[in-house]
Amino acid sequence: VTGPGPSSPRTPRLTAARRLVRRSQRDRLDRFLAEGPQAVREALNADTAVHDLFVTATAAARYPELITAAQLDGVPTHVIAESVAADLSETVTPQGIVAVCDSVAVDWPAPDPAAMRLVAVLMQVRDPGNTGTVIRVADAAGADAVVLTAGSVDPHNGKAVRASAGSLFHLPIGTGGDPLAVVEQMRSAGLRVLAADAGGTDLDRLTDAGGLTGPTAWLFGNEAHGLDRAISAAADEVVAVPIHGRAESLNLATAAAVCLYASARAQRAG
Amino acid sequence: VTGPGPSSPRTPRLTAARRLVRRSQRDRLDRFLAEGPQAVREALNADTAVHDLFVTATAAARYPELITAAQLDGVPTHVIAESVAADLSETVTPQGIVAVCDSVAVDWPAPDPAAMRLVAVLMQVRDPGNTGTVIRVADAAGADAVVLTAGSVDPHNGKAVRASAGSLFHLPIGTGGDPLAVVEQMRSAGLRVLAADAGGTDLDRLTDAGGLTGPTAWLFGNEAHGLDRAISAAADEVVAVPIHGRAESLNLATAAAVCLYASARAQRAG
Numbered sequence: 001v002t003g004p005g006p007s008s009p010r011t012p013r014l015t016a017a018r019r020l021v022r023r024s025q026r027d028r029l030d031r032f033l034a035e036g037p038q039a040v041r042e043a044l045n046a047d048t049a050v051h052d053l054f055v056t057a058t059a060a061a062r063y064p065e066l067i068t069a070a071q072l073d074g075v076p077t078h079v080i081a082e083s084v085a086a087d088l089s090e091t092v093t094p095q096g097i098v099a100v101c102d103s104v105a106v107d108w109p110a111p112d113p114a115a116m117r118l119v120a121v122l123m124q125v126r127d128p129g130n131t132g133t134v135i136r137v138a139d140a141a142g143a144d145a146v147v148l149t150a151g152s153v154d155p156h157n158g159k160a161v162r163a164s165a166g167s168l169f170h171l172p173i174g175t176g177g178d179p180l181a182v183v184e185q186m187r188s189a190g191l192r193v194l195a196a197d198a199g200g201t202d203l204d205r206l207t208d209a210g211g212l213t214g215p216t217a218w219l220f221g222n223e224a225h226g227l228d229r230a231i232s233a234a235a236d237e238v239v240a241v242p243i244h245g246r247a248e249s250l251n252l253a254t255a256a257a258v259c260l261y262a263s264a265r266a267q268r269a270g
Numbered sequence: 271v272t273g274p275g276p277s278s279p280r281t282p283r284l285t286a287a288r289r290l291v292r293r294s295q296r297d298r299l300d301r302f303l304a305e306g307p308q309a310v311r312e313a314l315n316a317d318t319a320v321h322d323l324f325v326t327a328t329a330a331a332r333y334p335e336l337i338t339a340a341q342l343d344g345v346p347t348h349v350i351a352e353s354v355a356a357d358l359s360e361t362v363t364p365q366g367i368v369a370v371c372d373s374v375a376v377d378w379p380a381p382d383p384a385a386m387r388l389v390a391v392l393m394q395v396r397d398p399g400n401t402g403t404v405i406r407v408a409d410a411a412g413a414d415a416v417v418l419t420a421g422s423v424d425p426h427n428g429k430a431v432r433a434s435a436g437s438l439f440h441l442p443i444g445t446g447g448d449p450l451a452v453v454e455q456m457r458s459a460g461l462r463v464l465a466a467d468a469g470g471t472d473l474d475r476l477t478d479a480g481g482l483t484g485p486t487a488w489l490f491g492n493e494a495h496g497l498d499r500a501i502s503a504a505a506d507e508v509v510a511v512p513i514h515g516r517a518e519s520l521n522l523a524t525a526a527a528v529c530l531y532a533s534a535r536a537q538r539a540g
Contacts, residue, residue, distance in 0.1 A: 038518075137524045142514025163521075170516040204535050244412025244534055246440040248308075251433075254407045254527035257520070261528045264514055265474050 013052050013078065017100050018087050023154045030103045032156035033088060034168075036095040037063050042166035043099045044069045052100040053077040056085050059096030066097065075099070090158025104168055105155055108147070108177030113189040116144035118263050119217040120256060121186070123179050123231060124151040127223055131155055132163025133253040134220065139167035141260035147174040149182055183234045186217035193235045195219045196259050197227050198249060200238030203262055211237070212266035218259050223252050283322050283348065287370050288357050293424045300373045302426035303358060304438075306365040307333050312436035313369045314339045322370040323347040326355050329366030336367065345369075360428025374438055375425055378417070378447030383459040386414035388533050389487040390526060391456070393449050393501060394421040397493055401425055402433025403523040404490065409437035411530035417444040419452055453504045456487035463505045465489045466529050467497050468519060470508030473532055481507070482536035488529050493522050 019025040020033045031051065034043040037059075043050050044066065053070045057079055060067055070077050085094040113119055120138040125131055131153050138146050148155060155164070155173055177185070186193050192214055206212060219235060221227035232238050241250055241258050250258070289295040290303045301321065304313040307329075313320050314336070323340045327349055330337055340347050355364040383389055390408040395401055401423050408416050418425060425434070425443055447455070456463050462484055464476075476482060489505060491497035502508050511520055511528050520528070 133521055133524065136517055137520060139515040140511070140513050140517035140520050140524075165518065165521070167515075167517050204538075241410070241531070242534075243410050244538075245409040245437075247406055247410035247437050248435065250407060250410050250527070251403055251435070251523075253521075253524055254403065254410075257524035257527040258531045261511070264512075268474075268514075 011078070013076070014054065014080065014084065017052060017054060017098070020100065021088070021090050021158065023157065026103065026154060026156050031100055032103055032161070033158060034099045034101050034161055035089055035091070035097070035158055036162060037066060037097055038166045039161055040066050040097050040099045042169040043101045044073060044075070046169040048104055048169060049102040050075045050099050054080045054085070054088060054098045056080055056082050056096035058082070063097060091162055103156055105173040105175045108174050108182065109185060111145045111172035111174050113145065113186055113191055113217065116189070116191065117215045117267060118143045118260065119145050119147060119186060119191060120260060121147045121149065121182055121217055121219045122152055123149050123219055123227055124222045125220065125252065126153050127252070128153045128157040128159035129163045130223060130252045132160035132168070134256045135160070135164040135173065136167040137253060137257045138260055139170045141264040143171060143260060145172040145174060147177065147182055149179045150176050179228065179231050180234055183219070183231065187236070191215045191217040193217050193219065195227050195232045195235035195238045196241070196255055197221065197232055197238050198240050200240040203239050203241050203259065206237070206239055207262055207266055212263050216263050218256070218263070220252055220256050281348070283346070284324065284350065284354065287322060287324060287368070290370065291358070291360050291428065293427065296373065296424060296426050301370055302373055302431070303428060304369045304371050304431055305359055305361070305367070305428055306432060307336060307367055308436045309431050310336050310367050310369045312439040313371045314343060314345070316439040318374055318439060319372040320345045320369050324350045324355070324358055324368045326350055326352050326366035328352070333367060361432055373426055375418075375443040375445045378444050378452065379455060381415045381442035381444050383415065383456055383461055383487065386459070386461065387485045387537060388413045388530065389415050389417060389456060389461060390530060391417045391419065391452055391487055391489045392422055393419050393489055393497055394492050395490065395522065396423050398423045398427040398429035399433045400493060400522045402430035402438070404526045405430070405434040405443065406437040407523060407527045408530055409440045411534040413441060413530060415442040415444060417447065417452055419449045420446050449498065449501055450504055453489070453501065457506070461485040461487040463487050463489065465497050465502045465505035465508045466511070466525055467491065467502055467508050468510050470510040472512050473509050473529065474512055476507070476509055477532055477536055482533050486533050488526070488533070490522055490526050
């Protein structure tokens with residue numbers, strides 16, 4: 001473990017890392033900050049290159065296995081002051097351990113959906129917490145990829161990384177496609193394109209009719225505005241999670257959980 | 271519309287309202303702040319007493335129908351400065367419209383689960399956003415009640431109110447029961463008690479075996495620690511949402527969404 005210690009916290013590598021709290025710099029440098037023990041562990045386990053590890057003394061004492069793993073991988077590891085940890089964090093509770101990694105998302109038209117059975121597409125979703133949570137639930141449901149269309153939040157945003165709980169490193173993430181082009185790409189690859197939106201076919205009815213057994217791309221819309229009309233029109237079917245009570249709607253992540261798990265179950269049944 | 275205007279923002283009613291950003295004061299006064307147009311609309315529609323409405327000039331212009339509704343109900347309505355709106359908000363983006371309401375949650379042992387078919391029980395859940403989101407998804411899934419055991423976050427917390435998107439006013443919310451006593455209460459009322467936790471029976475297998483068709487109380491644990499061993503042992507069955515990918519787990523709200531919707535579907539099928 002090398003590093004300037006709490007009293008002289010500025011080094012070129014630290015200065016470079018601090019830039020990555022801004023999306024423009026992440027895009028330019030194609031790197032991001034994986035913060036927290038879970039993200040750091042997954043980053044070290046993944047194929048992603050890890051360039052630096054920054055840890056507070058407290059975090060180093062708490063997660064010695066991560067320091068060891070970084071050393072074994074030849075990752076330069078730097079002790080930083082608590083105040084510096086806050087500068088490397090986009091969350092209100094800095095976790096004291098941050099890895100500088102190569103970006104994991106790939107530019108559209110990758111990942112190629114040709115052999116995929118289940119894909120979650122986020123259409124211009126803006127909230128990083130929601131985005132990370134959907135990546136986590138897509139991973140759990142066994143989805144083959146998550147696609148974020150142009151205009152979506154950066155999945156390397158600190159809050160998205162944290163909400164993904166490591167899943168950002170588990171499955172291919174594509175970014176930047178035009179929404180209609182992504183729909184066409186999914187359909188051309190043989191996936192049925194289902195737009196999750198109120199007013200569509202009841203999800204349970206579609207499930208009972210066998211409509212979820214084949215390869216499927218689910219489209220989920222923006223938290224505030226839902227899906228554009230043109231997108232819903234371009235989908236093979238608009239599908240609504242049934243609302244049995246008096247709620248107006250579900251939030252994005254819970255709706256995605258219900259839809260993706262309905263697909264996972266239907267694809268594995270019978 | 272009455273009120274002191276931006277230049278003289280302190281009145282006794284405003285001072286009283288500001289106290290309600292603290293849980294201790296909410297508990298003492300049995301009132302809370304419903305912030306945002308959706309929460310205010312639901313508060314005015316609900317049986318809950320609304321004592322005051324505070325609005326910025328901007329919000330008053332944007333939501334005239336809410337001002338009218340408040341006036342028709344005889345709710346004193348006060349114009350406040352933007353800076354004062356921030357004092358009445360527990361969120362980082364104050365919405366400029368806040369109603370002072372009677373608390374909606376009832377102390378344990380209410381609500382009585384005797385005639386209920388689906389109940390969500392949050393066991394010492396600490397995160398207000400998760401709590402509000404679970405209340406919203408429980409409402410959407412047609413649950414009859416949500417119970418928060420002693421040691422849980424206050425569902426009247428501003429972030430919980432916001433995340434519930436009005437659902438806090440839609441179904442009975444019980445608070446304060448001892449976790450084991452709540453389990454016993456549910457079972458005595460004829461509900462099957464299912465503990466959602468990793469390592470349990472696969473949810474899909476239980477569904478296929480007909481295990482979700484009867485009245486059910488789902489137990490969901492703390493974000494960090496899950497359910498206490500004693501609670502899982504006291505449940506009729508421990509049930510796990512299947513993890514098909516590489517995620518370690520689901521977050522609380524998405525796990526609750528999958529479990530509650532599995533029950534909703536099973537109870538309505540056949």
